[in-house]
Amino acid sequence: MVEEFPPLNGCFPTFYIFMFLTMGTAFVFRLPRVLKACRKWWCDTMPSQLNPNWEPTDLSDIERRQKDRANYTRADFTSNLIACHQAKFVEVKMALLTGRMGFASFYRDEEDFCLGNGESRLPPPAGSCYRQIYTTPMQVLIYIMTSGLMRTAFSAFTFACATGMVGALLAEVRTTIDKNKQVDPSLESEDWYTLFLMNMQTVAGIMDDFKFLPTFFITYMIGQDVTRWLKWLQTMFCIQGRLHDVGLIIASSYRKLNDPLVGKQQRQMLFKWYRYLNAIHYLAYFKLDPRIGTSPDQVVQDLRTMGLLVDSECNQILLASAKLRDTLVSWLGVLWHDELERGWVQAVDNDVFMRKVCDLRAILATLADMPDMQTSQLVRVMMVVVTNILLSLALVGYPTKMYEETKQCFQFWPLVASYLYYVCYRGMLHVMFMLDKGPFYGKGDCVNVDALLVSTERFTFHVFRTSFQTLQPEFRCVRKPGEIRPLRENLS
Numbered sequence: 001m002v003e004e005f006p007p008l009n010g011c012f013p014t015f016y017i018f019m020f021l022t023m024g025t026a027f028v029f030r031l032p033r034v035l036k037a038c039r040k041w042w043c044d045t046m047p048s049q050l051n052p053n054w055e056p057t058d059l060s061d062i063e064r065r066q067k068d069r070a071n072y073t074r075a076d077f078t079s080n081l082i083a084c085h086q087a088k089f090v091e092v093k094m095a096l097l098t099g100r101m102g103f104a105s106f107y108r109d110e111e112d113f114c115l116g117n118g119e120s121r122l123p124p125p126a127g128s129c130y131r132q133i134y135t136t137p138m139q140v141l142i143y144i145m146t147s148g149l150m151r152t153a154f155s156a157f158t159f160a161c162a163t164g165m166v167g168a169l170l171a172e173v174r175t176t177i178d179k180n181k182q183v184d185p186s187l188e189s190e191d192w193y194t195l196f197l198m199n200m201q202t203v204a205g206i207m208d209d210f211k212f213l214p215t216f217f218i219t220y221m222i223g224q225d226v227t228r229w230l231k232w233l234q235t236m237f238c239i240q241g242r243l244h245d246v247g248l249i250i251a252s253s254y255r256k257l258n259d260p261l262v263g264k265q266q267r268q269m270l271f272k273w274y275r276y277l278n279a280i281h282y283l284a285y286f287k288l289d290p291r292i293g294t295s296p297d298q299v300v301q302d303l304r305t306m307g308l309l310v311d312s313e314c315n316q317i318l319l320a321s322a323k324l325r326d327t328l329v330s331w332l333g334v335l336w337h338d339e340l341e342r343g344w345v346q347a348v349d350n351d352v353f354m355r356k357v358c359d360l361r362a363i364l365a366t367l368a369d370m371p372d373m374q375t376s377q378l379v380r381v382m383m384v385v386v387t388n389i390l391l392s393l394a395l396v397g398y399p400t401k402m403y404e405e406t407k408q409c410f411q412f413w414p415l416v417a418s419y420l421y422y423v424c425y426r427g428m429l430h431v432m433f434m435l436d437k438g439p440f441y442g443k444g445d446c447v448n449v450d451a452l453l454v455s456t457e458r459f460t461f462h463v464f465r466t467s468f469q470t471l472q473p474e475f476r477c478v479r480k481p482g483e484i485r486p487l488r489e490n491l492s
Contacts, residue, residue, distance in 0.1 A: 116470035
């Protein structure tokens with residue numbers, strides 16, 4: 001019988017401690033998301049301080065804009081801490097979260113490109129490697145500390161505290177029954193207590209019988225998401241391969257690169273091909289990699305600032321802003337036939353070139369359609385529902401299943417068991433959600449497409465220029481009147 005409210009004797013103090021821990025950890029766990037939502041709302045409602053007609057004219061402007069785009073998700077404390085010590089374990093993750101791209105760090109210059117082999121400047125390296133593989137125990141530990149799995153571990157602590165509340169109530173029920181029997185030995189309370197425990201154990205039995213369904217769902221869905229994630233990587237490598245094929249065909253078709261009469265013009269045309277191929281590769285990740293963004297105007301302006309498109313080409317391609325990538329691919333065919341009519345490329349290569357261009361367009365479309373190739377949402381929602389039902393049953397079932405009839409209000413092993421139970425099931429759900437976001441999400445299993453972009457550009461750079469010899473001074477490339485150069489290069 002409760003003589004005061006709220007009750008403060010028996011196991012109720014332990015219950016209150018676990019209740020406050022549950023509420024406190026849940027609040028702390030949700031606080032960063034609430035603050036992020038408030039900050040986003042504030043930024044959306046406040047008027048922008050930037051000039052709407054502002055255009056970047058320097059490579060540093062691209063770096064700033066890519067950093068702003070990458071700020072859709074922020075690096076966690078442990079990632080920043082490790083990055084400060086120049087550890088290589090998080091370089092791919094930090095490249096995505098900070099917006100670094102070596103591909104956008106320099107200007108492509110026609111005069112420099114047309115120099116003899118060994119005289120031109122090599123494109124700079126990427127900001128990080130393509131993908132990091134963790135093998136040693138220390139690397140695996142660092143990955144866990146810097147990934148979203150830590151959020152699962154923190155939320156599992158909240159779940160364990162809630163389990164402690166249930167365990168304290170069970171201990172209080174047992175203590176109350178013993179006290180009532182001491183006051184009135186004739187009180188037949190043993191039957192009520194036995195019935196109560198039987199009902200609680202029934203919940204534990206339901207939990208044991210029910211856990212097969214969530215396990216089956218999670219196993220199936222993770223298998224599907226892993227297959228889809230690997231297809232992302234396969235498609236990206238196929239795009240790189242098709243670009244290499246097109247580059248090899250183009251490089252082998254120009255036969256007079258060192259000719260005193262047309263060598264300069266053919267090298268300039270190779271530079272145009274060089275610009276188009278790299279621009280297509282960059283646009284392949286438009287609306288996929290957050291650093292590249294989702295605005296057609298901004299991505300075209302970035303290509304202009306990097307020297308991959310000229311002003312007239314920017315104006316022309318923006319007329320097809322809904323199909324930037326496909327329009328630029330069509331320019332390859334137009335340019336090839338123009339060169340074929342001039343007699344600068346070999347007619348025997350026409351068939352294989354057009355087939356490779358069509359293959360390139362197809363694989364680019366496959367990558368663009370990957371976000372829509374997800375598993376059925378009905379199956380996904382049902383899996384989340386049954387998993388949460390299982391965890392709700394475990395909240396009551398584990399304290400009952402592992403309850404020890406002692407006078408202690410704190411049950412240690414049910415807390416440990418429920419913590420591990422939550423980590424396993426919610427952790428697998430988290431893995432599934434991270435894989436579902438694709439390889440461009442900085443807090444998941446991510447890759448850095450900057451490594452592919454730089455690798456392809458260096459391949460094209462060397463293949464196109466492999467037969468270049470030093471031209472005589474009178475045949476060197478002359479800068480066109482009014483040609484735009486980046487501000488950083490002018491200052492240097």
